[in-house]
Amino acid sequence: xxxxxxxxxxxxxxxxxxxxxxxxxxxxxxxxxxxxxxxxxxxxxxxxxxxxxxxxxxxxxxxxxxxxxxxxxxxxxxxxxxxxxxxxxxxxxxxxxxxxxxxxxxxxxxxxxxxxxxxxxxxxxxxxxxxxxxxxxxxxxxxxxxxxxxxxxxxxxxxxxxxxxxxxxxxxxxxxxxxxxxxxxxxxxxxxxxxxxxxxxxxxxxxxxxxxxxxxxxxxxxxxxxxxxxxxxxxxxxxxxxxxxxxxxxxxxxxxxxxxxxxxxxxxxxxxxxxxxxxxxxxxxxxxxxxxxxxxxxxxxxxxxxxxxxxxxxxxxxxxxxxxxxxxxxxxxxxx
Ligand code: UT7
Numbered sequence: 001x002x003x004x005x006x007x008x009x010x011x012x013x014x015x016x017x018x019x020x021x022x023x024x025x026x027x028x029x030x031x032x033x034x035x036x037x038x039x040x041x042x043x044x045x046x047x048x049x050x051x052x053x054x055x056x057x058x059x060x061x062x063x064x065x066x067x068x069x070x071x072x073x074x075x076x077x078x079x080x081x082x083x084x085x086x087x088x089x090x091x092x093x094x095x096x097x098x099x100x101x102x103x104x105x106x107x108x109x110x111x112x113x114x115x116x117x118x119x120x121x122x123x124x125x126x127x128x129x130x131x132x133x134x135x136x137x138x139x140x141x142x143x144x145x146x147x148x149x150x151x152x153x154x155x156x157x158x159x160x161x162x163x164x165x166x167x168x169x170x171x172x173x174x175x176x177x178x179x180x181x182x183x184x185x186x187x188x189x190x191x192x193x194x195x196x197x198x199x200x201x202x203x204x205x206x207x208x209x210x211x212x213x214x215x216x217x218x219x220x221x222x223x224x225x226x227x228x229x230x231x232x233x234x235x236x237x238x239x240x241x242x243x244x245x246x247x248x249x250x251x252x253x254x255x256x257x258x259x260x261x262x263x264x265x266x267x268x269x270x271x272x273x274x275x276x277x278x279x280x281x282x283x284x285x286x287x288x289x290x291x292x293x294x295x296x297x298x299x300x301x302x303x304x305x306x307x308x309x310x311x312x313x314x315x316x317x318x319x320x321x322x323x324x325x326x327x328x329x330x331x332x333x334x335x336x
Contacts, residue, residue, distance in 0.1 A: 008182040009072075009181035011170050013065065013301040014058050015046040015164075022042070028152045046164050047147035048145055048148070054145070058166065064102075079138045080141065081141070083143075095111045118142055118324075119142040143168075159223070162265070164292030168294075168302075187330070203221040203222050235266075250333050252333060259317075261318060320332045
């Protein structure tokens with residue numbers, strides 16, 4: 001057995017320039033800045049200019065920044081794993097369009113579907129691929145364009161006000177012996193498929209001939225549906241559970257963690273989780289106020305911002321925890 005470990009050696013993020021404030025949304029639907037801030041903590045989010053920016057564009061900017069941060073070029077990576085729930089095309093997804101834009105030869109790429117836990121699922125895959133020697137360097141990307149798939153009208157307001165567009169990326173590299181970057185110590189993943197329909201998009205649906213009808217389109221069946229309170233309750237139970245499981249597996253005490261990065265679905269969920277575990281608020285880094293819920297992109301965006309803002313220093317322990325559609329829940333621990 002070699003001492004081959006996997007390290008995060010670069011981070012990057014990108015969000016579209018167009019800022020959409022809560023006030024902007026009140027012109028499209030019956031909502032208010034007060035309702036949105038009180039229930040979710042969100043003040044604004046970013047939306048792409050429709051028809052001008054694609055998911056692959058967002059992923060490209062984030063990936064280039066992560067590669068530059070790692071001191072690498074596109075030709076240095078061996079595989080791309082891209083997590084998304086808002087694929088550029090039903091098939092082949094988003095990663096192939098990123099592959100083309102990056103110009104990476106004929107290395108493999110794939111889309112991974114685990115919704116808001118997609119980044120941590122992808123990171124575990126990259127960690128395994130690197131530690132077992134299958135690949136030396138894996139680019140892991142979380143990328144979402146939600147704004148073109150939510151109903152920006154009163155009918156869809158419960159979901160529409162929460163989501164934003166963005167991308168985050170990290171480079172995962174092998175090291176034999178001497179540490180090369182931030183070591184991935186532990187990642188734990190879970191799922192519970194019986195709750196798949198509590199937060200989902202039903203149509204287009206391949207169980208159904210033609211996949212979609214005009215009637216379904218008019219009824220708004222292509223938009224995400226969520227039982228908000230049910231999801232909230234499960235999130236605040238599962239997130240502490242999987243975080244503690246991960247820390248236990250790594251023999252790390254909760255109080256020894258320097259920074260907690262929670263999925264950015266709702267500031268109230270994160271405050272609830274932190275309070276239930278007696279985590280001091282200053283150890284939790286959030287950016288939901290500015291970007292909303294970017295699903296698979298939220299955690300790599302947090303990582304990129306936390307390092308650039310000096311919130312995450314060399315040698316510190318960072319714990320990342322997420323919950324989302326599927327249901328999925330996951331946590332990862334990294335020595336930065
Ligand atoms: O990322 C994946 C994981 N996702 C999550 O973790 C999200 C979990 N759920 C939540 O964060 C919360 O449930 C929400 C923020 C989505 C909603 O907050 P809530 O306190 O659970 O509100 P609610 O759904 O119970 O709705 C309360 C009221 C309803 O009106 P009535 O029936 O009391 O008259 C809604 O129709 O608020 C109304 N409402 C709105 N009002 C203004 C729903 N959406 C809006 C809106 N603006 N955007």
